[in-house]
Amino acid sequence: MRNDFHGQLDSLIETLSQMCGLAGLAMERATQALLQADLPLAEHVITDHDHLTHMQAQAEEASLLLLALQAPVAGDLRVVVSSMQNVADAERMGGLALHVAKIARRRHPDYAVPEEVNGYFAEMGRIAVDLGNNAKDVVLSRDPEQAAQIGRDDDAMDQLHRHLFTMMMDDRWSHGVAAAVDITLLGRFYERFADHAAQIGRRIVFQVTGETPEAP
Structure with a gap:
């Protein structure tokens, strides 16, 4: 019975790992769509998110069954x-990539x-992909x-998010309100993606040590 439990637990962990990787891939593609005004790629990110949502539902059901039946x-x-x-954090990471892709789609062909x-968003995208991986x-x-x-x-x-915000607040900003709104939203999406990844990291520390590191 314990072997069965650990087999199911290993399957849950493998699903979670895959979800993190898929979220990173989604943000990589969303960033490319954003910077290159690539509509097909943006649509690909948007369509693929349903798969991540389905994985979340399956993983949460498996978790509840483990709690209920294995105690x-x-x-x-x-x-x-x-x-x-x-699992919820990993799905949310994918959801934030989805939001980036939707902004790229909304502004297309511009x-x-x-x-x-x-350069800011290229670097934020790179960090996000690394965090997902x-x-x-x-x-x-x-x-x-x-x-x-x-x-x-x-x-x-x-730090990148703060620099980006400072640039928009500068008197020399000349791109108007609409661009400032989009950039503010996009910066927040990347920042939150990183926050969710960091939260996953803190919970892994908790799994191993029984102690929860304080958020910075």
Whole structure:
């Protein structure tokens, strides 16, 4: 019976890992669609999100069944409960990539962001993809140091977001209100993506140590 439990738990963890990787891939494609005004790619991100939502529903159902039928305790209970929470975070990461893709689609055939901020979003996209991939790996490795690194990478995203906001507040900003609104929303989407990844990292530390690191 315990072997069956751990087999189901391993399946849940594998699904969560896949979801993190898919969220990172979605943000990679959404960023490309944003910077290149690539409508087919934006549509691809939007359509694919249904698969991530379906995976979330299946994983949450599997988690509830483990809790109800196996009654895990101690470390196993931490893994099941925190994995169920992480599944929601992974889906939300994909949802934020979806929002980026929708802005790219709405502004097509125009570019959604001015050329002078392309570098910011290219770097924010790169960090987001790394965070998604790191979350994918750390879910499987359960390495607390690797998990803590996700939070440090989140700090880099926060710094870029602050710089971007400062640029828009500058008197020399000449791209109008509509562009400023889009950029504000986009910056927030990338920042929140990183926050969700960092939250996954903190829960992995909790799984291993029983202690929850404080959010920065």
